[in-house]
Amino acid sequence: MRLASVDMVGGVGHERSLTQIKFNAEGDLLFSCSKDHIINVWFSHNGERLGTYEGHNGTVWTIDVDSQSRFLVSGSADNELRLWNVSDGKCLFVWEFPTAVKRVAFSDDDERVVCITEQRMGYQGAIRVFNLNRDGDGTNQSQEPEHMFHPIGSKATVCAFTYTPNLVLTGHESGKVALFDVVSGTEVLNNERAHMDIVTDLQLSPDRSYFVTSSKDKTARIHDTKTLRVLKTFTTETPLNSAALAPNKPYVLVGGGQEAMQVTTTSLRQGKFETRFWHKVLEEEVGRVKGHFGPINTIAVHPAGTSYASGGEDGFVRVHHFEESYFKAKPYGDLEIED
Amino acid sequence: EDAAEESNVSAELVAHRKRLVDEWNAWRARCKRDIAEEKRSRGQKLNGEHHEEEKEEIE
Numbered sequence: 035m036r037l038a039s040v041d042m043v044g045g046v047g048h049e050r051s052l053t054q055i056k057f058n059a060e061g062d063l064l065f066s067c068s069k070d071h072i073i074n075v076w077f078s079h080n081g082e083r084l085g086t087y088e089g090h091n092g093t094v095w096t097i098d099v100d101s102q103s104r105f106l107v108s109g110s111a112d113n114e115l116r117l118w119n120v121s122d123g124k125c126l127f128v129w130e131f132p133t134a135v136k137r138v139a140f141s142d143d144d145e146r147v148v149c150i151t152e153q154r155m156g157y158q159g160a161i162r163v164f165n166l167n168r169d170g171d172g173t174n175q176s177q178e179p180e181h182m183f184h185p186i187g188s189k190a191t192v193c194a195f196t197y198t199p200n201l202v203l204t205g206h207e208s209g210k211v212a213l214f215d216v217v218s219g220t221e222v223l224n225n226e227r228a229h230m231d232i233v234t235d236l237q238l239s240p241d242r243s244y245f246v247t248s249s250k251d252k253t254a255r256i257h258d259t260k261t262l263r264v265l266k267t268f269t270t271e272t273p274l275n276s277a278a279l280a281p282n283k284p285y286v287l288v289g290g291g292q293e294a295m296q297v298t299t300t301s302l303r304q305g306k307f308e309t310r311f312w313h314k315v316l317e318e319e320v321g322r323v324k325g326h327f328g329p330i331n332t333i334a335v336h337p338a339g340t341s342y343a344s345g346g347e348d349g350f351v352r353v354h355h356f357e358e359s360y361f362k363a364k365p366y367g368d369l370e371i372e373d
Numbered sequence: 374e375d376a377a378e379e380s381n382v383s384a385e386l387v388a389h390r391k392r393l394v395d396e397w398n399a400w401r402a403r404c405k406r407d408i409a410e411e412k413r414s415r416g417q418k419l420n421g422e423h424h425e426e427e428k429e430e431i432e
Contacts, residue, residue: 372401
């Protein structure tokens with residue numbers, strides 16, 4: 035795997051571990067959030083920091099940016115969901131909840147936001163859908179969600195809108211993957227055995243017809259959105275924290291690793307913190323990239339497939355630009371694969 | 374080492390890979406039809422249909 039790597043160099047970056055990173059639709063910007071309470075935005079081509087979004091008073095667990103790069107949403111351990119103006123870093127609106135916000139995601143039309151709040155201290159875990167008012171400067175939002183429900187059973191850890199309106203995908207602590215109708219709050223379909231342990235990440239294909247998940251069960255899997263059938267499995271030796279799909283190439287990128295405290299033998303130290311590339315159709319490994327001194331917490335691929343970024347427990351965000359040979363390589367011959 | 378360099382593979386493996394790719398491509402074609410149907414049922418005009426309708430109006 036031939037790559038050129040860029041470290042995020044502007045300012046101090048992050049002082050604590052990364053929790054999620056996201057490219058905008060054009061891929062020129064990379065957003066990162068961290069346990070240091072800060073959200074940063076970087077120029078993805080050179081790693082220079084463009085700005086910060088400051089205001090949260092706890093770990094920022096999750097972020098998402100709309101397709102126009104106008105609004106950013108973030109969820110935090112301070113029990114807040116915030117809406118930000120991307121271009122000037124201004125906080126436009128704050129929604130407050132009884133518990134931490136663990137995951138946020140925009141709908142494909144940018145009109146709605148779905149979020150998961152944690153089950154804690156007598157409060158049930160909840161999934162809420164907000165209808166965003168995109169008119170004016172964005173500060174005129176409704177405090178009340180359009181829909182809200184409490185998934186029964188295992189806690190939801192990740193969520194995303196499907197291509198069907200009102201249908202939301204969830205991943206759970208038990209390893210379950212499910213589809214919820216947000217209007218009725220009912221689970222319309224599930225796969226209880228999608229994974230054997232916590233689902234840590236869920237990223238959709240561009241048309242949202244399939245998605246990749248990562249899990250602490252050391253596997254990443256591709257699922258059919260419509261049927262929730264597992265189509266592909268990528269088995270590794272470490273608990274996984276993130277999995278991403280590479281546009282225009284048939285690859286899945288996975289990252290994870292065990293905390294140093296859990297590592298008992300030196301052999302386990304080998305190759306723990308690499309991003310691994312798998313052929314998504316053939317389920318064969320195609321390459322590994324080193325770059326972090328601790329577990330990889332989050333991976334995102336540039337929407338044009340020209341680079342990818344990883345965020346680590348070590349506090350680093352790295353962007354890796356693929357070189358010419360990556361685009362020319364046809365590791366398994368001339369088979370044409372539909373994206 | 375990159376698996377990208379690999380070239381000496383058995384005919385069996387080549388056939389296996391071809392089968393996996395064929396299955397994947399057939400499934401992707403079904404997905405694309407499903408999405409098109411979903412959009413149609415929501416009353417969204419697809420680009421292709423839109424052009425046909427415009428032609429009919431001209432006639």
